[in-house]
Amino acid sequence: MFGLLTRRITCVTSSLGLRNINYIKSIMSDELPNVVFVLGGPGAGKGTQCAKIVEKFQYVHLSAGDLLREERNTEGSAFGELIENHIRNGTIVPVEITCSLLATAMKKSSQNKFLIDGFPRNKDNLDGWQKEMGSKTNVQFVLFFNCSQETCMERCLQRGAAGSGRSDDNEESLKKRFQTYVKDTMAIIEHYDALGLVRKIDASQSPDQVFEDVKKAFEYFKVRSEANRTRRWCGSRSLSFFNMSYKKESLSDVRLHAAARQGNVLAMRHLLDSGKVHIDSHDKDGTTPLMMASAAGHIECCRELISQGADPTLRRKETGASSLFLAAQGGFNDIVSLLLQSGAPVDARCKDGGTALMVASQQGYTDVCLELINSGADVHLQMKDGATSLFLASQNGHAKIVSLILSTVASANENNSSLSVEEMINVRRLDGATPLWMAAQMGFDYVVRLLLRAGANPNIIRNDGVSPLLKASQKGHVDAVGELLQSNPHLGLSQNGDSPLYAAVLRRNVPIIRILLRAGADAHLTTTRSLLSPKALAEKLRFWEIIQLFNTTESYEGSSSTSPV
Numbered sequence: 401m402f403g404l405l406t407r408r409i410t411c412v413t414s415s416l417g418l419r420n421i422n423y424i425k426s427i428m429s430d431e432l433p434n435v436v437f438v439l440g441g442p443g444a445g446k447g448t449q450c451a452k453i454v455e456k457f458q459y460v461h462l463s464a465g466d467l468l469r470e471e472r473n474t475e476g477s478a479f480g481e482l483i484e485n486h487i488r489n490g491t492i493v494p495v496e497i498t499c500s501l502l503a504t505a506m507k508k509s510s511q512n513k514f515l516i517d518g519f520p521r522n523k524d525n526l527d528g529w530q531k532e533m534g535s536k537t538n539v540q541f542v543l544f545f546n547c548s549q550e551t552c553m554e555r556c557l558q559r560g561a562a563g564s565g566r567s568d569d570n571e572e573s574l575k576k577r578f579q580t581y582v583k584d585t586m587a588i589i590e591h592y593d594a595l596g597l598v599r600k601i602d603a604s605q606s607p608d609q610v611f612e613d614v615k616k617a618f619e620y621f622k623v624r625s626e627a628n629r630t631r632r633w634c635g636s637r638s639l640s641f642f643n644m645s646y647k648k649e650s651l652s653d654v655r656l657h658a659a660a661r662q663g664n665v666l667a668m669r670h671l672l673d674s675g676k677v678h679i680d681s682h683d684k685d686g687t688t689p690l691m692m693a694s695a696a697g698h699i700e701c702c703r704e705l706i707s708q709g710a711d712p713t714l715r716r717k718e719t720g721a722s723s724l725f726l727a728a729q730g731g732f733n734d735i736v737s738l739l740l741q742s743g744a745p746v747d748a749r750c751k752d753g754g755t756a757l758m759v760a761s762q763q764g765y766t767d768v769c770l771e772l773i774n775s776g777a778d779v780h781l782q783m784k785d786g787a788t789s790l791f792l793a794s795q796n797g798h799a800k801i802v803s804l805i806l807s808t809v810a811s812a813n814e815n816n817s818s819l820s821v822e823e824m825i826n827v828r829r830l831d832g833a834t835p836l837w838m839a840a841q842m843g844f845d846y847v848v849r850l851l852l853r854a855g856a857n858p859n860i861i862r863n864d865g866v867s868p869l870l871k872a873s874q875k876g877h878v879d880a881v882g883e884l885l886q887s888n889p890h891l892g893l894s895q896n897g898d899s900p901l902y903a904a905v906l907r908r909n910v911p912i913i914r915i916l917l918r919a920g921a922d923a924h925l926t927t928t929r930s931l932l933s934p935k936a937l938a939e940k941l942r943f944w945e946i947i948q949l950f951n952t953t954e955s956y957e958g959s960s961s962t963s964p965v
């Protein structure tokens with residue numbers, strides 16, 4: 401079924417033998433020193449947030465970058481020059497050096513909770529860590545600070561201007577660091593995401609707002625590990641149940657809800673036996689104990705509630721979320737199965753049209769998606785804004801789920817007259833974006849590849865006139881641009897008057913310019929937005945290396961013209 405598994409995930413995962421249950425156990429242990437990896441683009445705010453986490457949660461902060469800079473500055477270090485070269489070029493220092501600096505720093509500390517910032521950054525880092533530290537540490541989760549390249553770049557340049565003294569806070573190094581981040585580090589984040597360990601934080605907000613989300617991630621982890629010490633770890637979980645109201649009619653109702661949330665089955669049974677509470681007593685938001693237990697992943701509580709007659713068809717008032725939706729959102733497959741067997745409607749809709757399959761696709765819970773699909777979930781449904789499960793999985797880079805949905809659509813189409821894969825794959829959200837458009841914008845090149853191979857149309861533009869190729873070029877996603885070019889997309893002006901080549905020149909992205917030229921993009925095509933051609937722009941901005949690239953291409957191949965889309 402997963403024959404089209406992604407190149408990137410496969411290569412990282414298989415080299416580690418992740419299907420090996422012992423490895424999975426090693427990342428769940430409670431006894432070993434605990435580690436939270438902190439990842440995100442250069443300048444996403446990792447260091448800033450780590451300082452806050454140290455203060456609030458008493459972790460020891462170890463920044464791989466800081467340790468390397470310290471080693472570089474140590475007199476007589478055999479690695480000083482090598483480290484400086486990597487830092488300036490935005491490439492990654494061999495793991496033997498970084499891992500040994502981290503291990504030494506961990507040994508020196510008497511604490512057992514570490515925030516490891518800026519590591520693992522590539523496959524070499526990940527493999528080296530696994531080899532040396534994998535069995536000696538417990539990776540709790542990965543904090544991923546997600547922030548656009550533009551914002552990160554601006555922050556780092558400001559940091560440099562304010563006197564950081566860092567030799568890599570300049571445009572040239574930053575561009576290279578971003579290339580490394582997109583090319584190498586995103587695959588590591590994907591790898592941990594596939595294990596359900598990633599907590600993604602919107603890092604574009606103010607530092608205090610970001611920290612509010614960070615706190616939730618840590619508090620959530622604390623609640624889960626305390627409540628489920630003896631229970632298996634199920635991967636990344638929804639935070640939504642923290643927002644639930646606790647206003648109930650009586651103290652017993654409050655206690656029942658608290659017991660369901662904490663997974664205290666004995667207390668729950670005692671309260672139910674007392675006859676003082678209604679099994680489906682709900683708060684002002686319509687939240688029932690079964691919803692609480694489903695959202696928090698407490699299978700025993702769910703079993704008890706169902707066996708005592710709890711209604712799995714009820715929905716929360718404001719959002720319309722059902723117990724099934726909440727269990728799927730948290731990735732609790734055992735609860736999803738139980739609810740389905742107990743009569744929960746598989747395609748119950750939230751107020752925004754969302755279903756359990758959609759939220760599981762968005763969060764990346766492949767096992768849950770499989771369970772729902774096997775129970776008859778409709779893969780064709782759309783949210784009110786038009787998004788499908790395929791769209792949400794593509795937007796979040798969940799390649800296995802993209803494959804699963806595509807194969808389900810294909811077999812549904814064989815059996816009846818539902819949409820074909822080609823029709824389904826190009827279904828647009830209200831803003832005109834297709835799954836391919838979203839994957840291109842996010843730089844999930846392996847999803848772009850899957851979608852194109854399955855027949856996605858690379859020329860469907862969003863309502864704002866931007867094509868997938870233009871967006872990927874604007875965002876600097878060189879691998880996604882490369883994948884798109886395999887399907888011969890329009891290279892000329894997109895409907896908004898901009899061109900992919902112009903966008904790449906504006907951002908001085910030489911790798912993208914190179915592959916666009918190789919694919920036949922025209923350096924003389926004047927954009928209607930700026931009234932300049934890519935070449936004229938390069939000349940205006942004095943980007944000599946790009947002008948030279950254009951001249952060389954012209955002298956070899958002669959220029960070609962491209963008609964507007």
Ligand SMILES: Nc1ncnc2c1ncn2[C@@H]1O[C@H](COP(=O)(O)OP(=O)(O)OP(=O)(O)O)[C@@H](O)[C@H]1O
Pocket residue numbers: 440441442443444445446447448449465518555556558559603604605606607608610
């Ligand atoms: N949420 C934020 N909003 C605005 N500026 C921020 C925010 N977070 C951090 N900054 C500023 O951005 C710059 C980069 O932040 P920081 O050093 O924490 O990032 P980083 O991810 O650790 O960077 P690097 O990977 O380059 O070490 C700093 O000058 C910091 O003050």
Ligand SMILES: Nc1ccn([C@H]2C[C@H](O)[C@@H](COP(=O)(O)O)O2)c(=O)n1
Pocket residue numbers: 442443463464465466468486487490491492493494498517518519520521525568577
């Ligand atoms: N795992 C790591 C972490 C950092 N480096 C090098 C290369 C980075 O560009 C530089 C700065 O790191 P930051 O302070 O931005 O986290 O340090 C590395 O090679 N390997």
